Amino acid sequence: MHKNLMIYGSSVSRDPFEDLGSDYALLAYIARQSMISALSRPTALLTEETLGSALQNRSLNGDLKSNLLPTLQRYAPEADLLVIDLTDERLGVIRLPDGNYVTRSPELMKSPLPAGIAGKARRIAPATEEHWTLWESAANRLFGSLTAMGLRDKTLVLNTPWARVTEHGEAVPPFRDSAQDVELNAYLAECCAHIRSLGYTVATLPPELRVSESSHKWGPSPYHFGSAARQWIAGQMASAAAGVAVA
Template identity: 30%
Template sequence: MKLAIFGSCVSRDVVRYLPPETELVSYIARSSIVSAVHATPYLGPKEFGPSIGAFEARMIKHDLEKTGLSTIEKSNPDVIVIDLIDERFRIYHFANTLVTLSAKIAKEKLGLEIKKEGKVVPLGAELYETFSRCATAMLERLSAISGAKILVNEAYWAEQYVSGGDQLTYSDIAQIRSTNDQLKQYYDILRGVIPGSNFIRYEGILLGDPDHVWGAAPFHYTPAYYEHLAGKIIQLCEPVRRPSPAINN
């Protein structure tokens, strides 16, 4: 099975729980759908400091150059998994385009310039309308990939985390609930385009894992989440699974 992901680590981290013949052929993160769909690339300099690793630089360039969707298209996936966790980043009007100000770029010279010279897209009805239009355009484009099945990983921020066997509530619970309310509106927009049967949502108590490989965060979950997600992907994609050419069967 050739897998593509447009989203975040909440979907990327499931790969280790999928069958060994699964091939991650493309992964686009750190980009809002609104920015990714925008037709105009940022043409200015894109030089980053030593704190930006190869992966982060690649993701930032995909967002700035608007190459994320074409990268997925060229990878010819069997399955495309979408999640909206990275919609947490703010979007800016900058240099005649739209850009996603992810956490890493925000600390770079270019990110500081974006915040100073750009104009943030405010949260509210106008952004939801723009998101709806852009999400529809993105899904129509990805749906044109021959044989590809689109799944939506309906991921939210966890309200609780595990600590010493106990389940404790995050201190910033108000922000988490506000973010989840926004995410729900976004997922409802996708549900208007993608059949509900193509959505995957964790059915247990969503818990953050302080010992997660990427560190503690409300969207870094305990292993049960990834095990559940992997099982659902396998269940929903059984008809389209195909072995990698490198695997002998």
């Protein structure tokens, strides 16, 4: 039976979608958009930017427009499942001089846009008290909106603790450094626990699957998982889309 999915997250969710086959359609993919930025007002301080790829353009310009909720509202009536992963929360946010927020994404930092607000903006790193206060408020608003859209029972949140080794047992290059990665991992788990407390389904990647892939198309990293993890995630998506309980 045909199923329509939306993804708010990263390649952690997007790559396994490709394993689902032709019975599944992707209505929307919102990436590189922290919940803090997504629930912030669109900013007029930074204009749209043209980058090297269509995905980069969509991601950055969507973040500047805070287009998450409008996108979800547009497709919610057709959607069988919304998949969320929090991987991009690792990036933190930037508080702009107008009081709004944008995600500190690679796309933003590679663009000329930050030069226009140099000395006027402030970075807020994840796993800090300030980030948590902002994130918790944004999460409460987002999941309240999802409930209002009728998506509570059609949402799957993925908790994917990061890999520390590849399938060959080799150490994975850290995102920041080993100590900060441990802190970020714990922080993302705390975020998932909060989402679960709001009554939403959270599926946690089993420990034995938390392995990176040395031949991954984007290279090994803590969140570039191997084929077994991707198959598990795809299976969770398929089950949730069919209305089968997942864990």
